[in-house]
Amino acid sequence: AQTVTQSQPEMSVQEAETVTLSCTYDTSESDYYLFWYKQPPSRQMILVIRQEAYKQQNATENRFSVNFQKAAKSFSLKISDSQLGDAAMYFCAYRSKGSQGNLIFGKGTKLSVKP
Amino acid sequence: KAGVTQTPRYLIKTRGQQVTLSCSPISGHRSVSWYQQTPGQGLQFLFEYFSETQRNKGNFPGRFSGRQFSNSRSEMNVSTLELGDSALYLCASSFRDIYGYTFGSGTRLTVV
Numbered sequence: 033a034q035t036v037t038q039s040q041p042e043m044s045v046q047e048a049e050t051v052t053l054s055c056t057y058d059t060s061e062s063d064y065y066l067f068w069y070k071q072p073p074s075r076q077m078i079l080v081i082r083q084e085a086y087k088q089q090n091a092t093e094n095r096f097s098v099n100f101q102k103a104a105k106s107f108s109l110k111i112s113d114s115q116l117g118d119a120a121m122y123f124c125a126y127r128s129k130g131s132q133g134n135l136i137f138g139k140g141t142k143l144s145v146k147p
Numbered sequence: 148k149a150g151v152t153q154t155p156r157y158l159i160k161t162r163g164q165q166v167t168l169s170c171s172p173i174s175g176h177r178s179v180s181w182y183q184q185t186p187g188q189g190l191q192f193l194f195e196y197f198s199e200t201q202r203n204k205g206n207f208p209g210r211f212s213g214r215q216f217s218n219s220r221s222e223m224n225v226s227t228l229e230l231g232d233s234a235l236y237l238c239a240s241s242f243r244d245i246y247g248y249t250f251g252s253g254t255r256l257t258v259v
Contacts, residue, residue, distance in 0.1 A: 067247055075235060076150075077250035123190065132202045133180035133195025133241070135248065140189065 034059045038138035045114045046146050052099075053109045053141045055124030055134050062086075064109045065127045066100070071140075072120040080113070083107065111143075119145045149173065151240050151251035159257045165226040168254045172219050172240030179221040180248060181213060184235040193236075196221055228258045 035058045036066050045051035057066070068080040070144055083091045090098050095112045121142050125135040152171040156183050169209035172179050180203075181193040192205040196215035215221045219240075225232055235255050 074253040079247045082247045134192045137190040
């Protein structure tokens, strides 16, 4: 069974600085999808960025980028120019190509942004 | 474009009762998934529906069931509620899985 591990329960960053959240996963599959979701206090999970395993190029979305290391099974999220609104729980998620709807989530990292 | 709508937002039920939660996906999305979120277990997949058919199911007891209607709206039912069923229940919809899932704000269920 696949597992997702986020080793940093909490992290803190100064506004305008850069922070990297770690995620590792365990799988024997070669084709899958990886996601980072953000959950602010409003509870709604918001998709931050996604990566398809067969694409070697790291995904980027504005201030958010990933470092996808397939051989190391690592999928870290870098947030540049951190803003107060980035404060939230961040979840890393894995989905098998053939497993519809079944996102396997890590336990999450709580990110605080200091003004 | 309206997002994923879950109703009700909050619910308090007594042990032994049953509950039905509702999820309206984004227009055009035919896949609807349900998740349970608790502090101890985190986010766990319940089931996924597509065009009224359950395509995937997580490891939950048979007390947890769901269905999807022809308009893609989905309901989740929990029978014989237990204290441990207290959780945030999240619904997510997708046009195509590879594009990711859009979540609703969830239903906070408290069982007393």
